[in-house]
Amino acid sequence: MDFENVNSMNRQLNLISGNLFPMTANGFTIGWRIYSIAVWLLMTVECIAFFSGCAMVPKEKNINNGMTVMLFNVEVFSLITRIHVKRGLIMQFIRGMNDSLRTRDKIMKRIVMKVVRQMQTPIKFYLLIGQLTMTIWILLPLGEIGKKSFFSYVDYKIPNAISKQPFSAMTFVLGIMLTLFADVYLLTKKLSLDSYVVHMVQLMTAQYQYIALKLAEMFQNGMSENDYKAENKHQHEIDQRMKREIRALCLRHNGVTQMSFILKELLSFHVSVTYICNILRYCCIGVMALDTISRPLYEYVMVLLYLFSSIVEFCMVCFCVQELLNASKELTDKAFHEDWFRCRLSIKRTFLLMITANKLECKLAKVGNFNLALPSFLMIFKQAYAFAVLFLKIRST
Numbered sequence: 079m080d081f082e083n084v085n086s087m088n089r090q091l092n093l094i095s096g097n098l099f100p101m102t103a104n105g106f107t108i109g110w111r112i113y114s115i116a117v118w119l120l121m122t123v124e125c126i127a128f129f130s131g132c133a134m135v136p137k138e139k140n141i142n143n144g145m146t147v148m149l150f151n152v153e154v155f156s157l158i159t160r161i162h163v164k165r166g167l168i169m170q171f172i173r174g175m176n177d178s179l180r181t182r183d184k185i186m187k188r189i190v191m192k193v194v195r196q197m198q199t200p201i202k203f204y205l206l207i208g209q210l211t212m213t214i215w216i217l218l219p220l221g222e223i224g225k226k227s228f229f230s231y232v233d234y235k236i237p238n239a240i241s242k243q244p245f246s247a248m249t250f251v252l253g254i255m256l257t258l259f260a261d262v263y264l265l266t267k268k269l270s271l272d273s274y275v276v277h278m279v280q281l282m283t284a285q286y287q288y289i290a291l292k293l294a295e296m297f298q299n300g301m302s303e304n305d306y307k308a309e310n311k312h313q314h315e316i317d318q319r320m321k322r323e324i325r326a327l328c329l330r331h332n333g334v335t336q337m338s339f340i341l342k343e344l345l346s347f348h349v350s351v352t353y354i355c356n357i358l359r360y361c362c363i364g365v366m367a368l369d370t371i372s373r374p375l376y377e378y379v380m381v382l383l384y385l386f387s388s389i390v391e392f393c394m395v396c397f398c399v400q401e402l403l404n405a406s407k408e409l410t411d412k413a414f415h416e417d418w419f420r421c422r423l424s425i426k427r428t429f430l431l432m433i434t435a436n437k438l439e440c441k442l443a444k445v446g447n448f449n450l451a452l453p454s455f456l457m458i459f460k461q462a463y464a465f466a467v468l469f470l471k472i473r474s475t
Contacts, residue, residue, distance in 0.1 A: 079179040079187060081172045081281070085194050087201060088270075088277045095263065095270035099161055100168045117263055124238075124260030125151060127253075131237030144237050145362040147261070153355040154268050160347055161274070171340045174333060175281055185291060190284045193401075197276055200394040201269065207387035208265050211380050216258045218377070223247050236261070272395055275348060279398045282341055282440065285334045286405035289327055293432075294412035296323045324428050331409075331432065338406070338440045346444040349399075353448040353458065356392055360462035363388070365469060396455040399442060403451060406440035 082089055082101040092099050096117035098106050106114075128151070132144045161168065179190065219233055228244035231237055238253045363385050370378045410433045443449035 079190060080176045081179065084179065084190055084281070085273075085277050087198055088273045091201075091266070091270040091273050095266040097158060097161075097267055097270045097274070099270075099274050100165055100172060102172070103169065120256075121260050121263055121267075124256055125155075127238050127240045127256070128236065130239035131231045131234070134239055134243075135231050135237045139232055139237065143235055143366070146359060146366065147236055149355055149359050149362065150264065150268065153351060153359075154264060154271065156351060157271055157348055158267065161271075161344075164344055167340060167344055171278065171337055171344065174337045174340070175285075178285055178330070178333065179281070186284075186288050189288050189291070190281065193280045193284045193287070194277070197273075197280065197394055197398065200390050201273055204387050204391040204394075205266075205269055207383055208269070208391070209262060211384040211387065212261055212265055213258060215377075215380050215384070216254060216261060219254060220251070223250070269391070272391060275345060276395060276398045278341060278344075279402050279442075282334070282338060283398070283402045283405045285330075285337070286402070286409055286440070289331055289334065290405070290409050290412050293324075293327055293410065293429075296320060296327070320425055324425055328428060328432065341440070342442050342444070345442045349443045349450050350448045352395070352450060353443075353454065356458050357461045357465065359388070360385075360459060361465040361469065364462065364466040368470070392458075393455060396450050396452050399449075400451040402440050402442075 080102075089101060092101065093106075093110060096114035098110060098114050128144075128147065132140050132148065135144070179186070215235055218235055222229070222233060227247065229247065229250040230243040230245075231239055233250065234253060234257065236257050238257050240253045240256060241249045363381065367378070367381045367385065370381050410429070441449060448454075
């Protein structure tokens with residue numbers, strides 16, 4: 079097992095999206111690099127056309143359709159840039175993780191695969207529903223082609239300025255296709271970004287769970303053998319074996335702690351930006367949903383489906399961060415309920431030192447209020463609701 083091969087879905091999304099986040103020391107082939115450049119060029123052209131279109135359409139159109147996409151663009155571009163800027167630190171994290179994963183221990187493999195598989199269904203769901211709703215939403219204006227001959231920027235669902243208005247139906251269709259391909263890639267890049275971050279968090283969670291399980295098993299096996307051979311000449315050998323095992327676990331724990339510091343340095347900015355952007359995004363989607371109530375039912379359903387898929391995506395990230403926090407806090411809990419107090423004094427001292435060190439929780443946020451966890455998930459919705467209500471009151475006055 080290694081960082082790249084343990085999660086094939088993450089690897090495939092990384093390639094298809096064109097993000098090309100670090101996976102191994104070997105890098106990527108020339109073909110994939112050319113493909114990534116082509117994707118970025120397409121998205122850059124669409125981004126320029128989108129922001130130009132936003133500047134030329136009424137404010138109401140921007141609020142209803144433009145703000146969500148604008149926030150999405152800012153979030154994706156800033157976070158992807160951040161990961162590539164921290165490429166050296168990521169490679170350091172990957173090397174440390176590969177050293178831990180390249181073991182023949184079946185327990186490690188079982189824990190890693192169990193943790194990694196947890197998020198594959200939510201990722202597939204978000205990919206399917208998110209791409210479906212975005213595609214239908216962008217293609218909705220095609221129904222206007224038979225009704226008029228010339229079009230303007232307000233006819234697009236997502237503002238787009240690729241030509242001077244008014245323009246022909248052919249230019250209108252080309253604009254829709256450009257928006258469709260660019261935004262499909264934008265959503266794929268966002269999903270790949272989340273998958274990559276979740277992958278790092280899950281591997282860290284697996285490391286903590288592995289240490290916790292091995293520590294509990296060490297005391298279980300040691301105590302059962304001590305009971306069986308209470309006055310036996312092999313008592314000394316059993317104690318020496320337990321010393322070696324707990325020393326090896328301490329070394330592994332030190333390595334995992336160092337990786338947790340690297341992960342915090344990598345993801346602290348990511349956590350803060352994601353927290354703020356999601357408050358604004360759910361606020362905009364809420365306003366958008368209220369505005370589409372008076373429109374055809376299918377538009378309202380599309381907005382609700384997109385909202386639901388984005389909630390699943392964000393809940394997935396919060397759940398994984400919460401699992402990491404729990405695993406880091408509960409490292410010694412299982413072992414503490416075993417008969418560790420019956421061991422030799424040196425083993426008890428080492429275990430108590432591990433309990434003391436376990437107070438260093440693996441929190442990814444440098445600012446406590448911006449931490450992504452399940453309590454934060456609810457807090458973000460409360461704040462988004464408050465902003466939406468405030469905005470609607472200001473707009474109505």
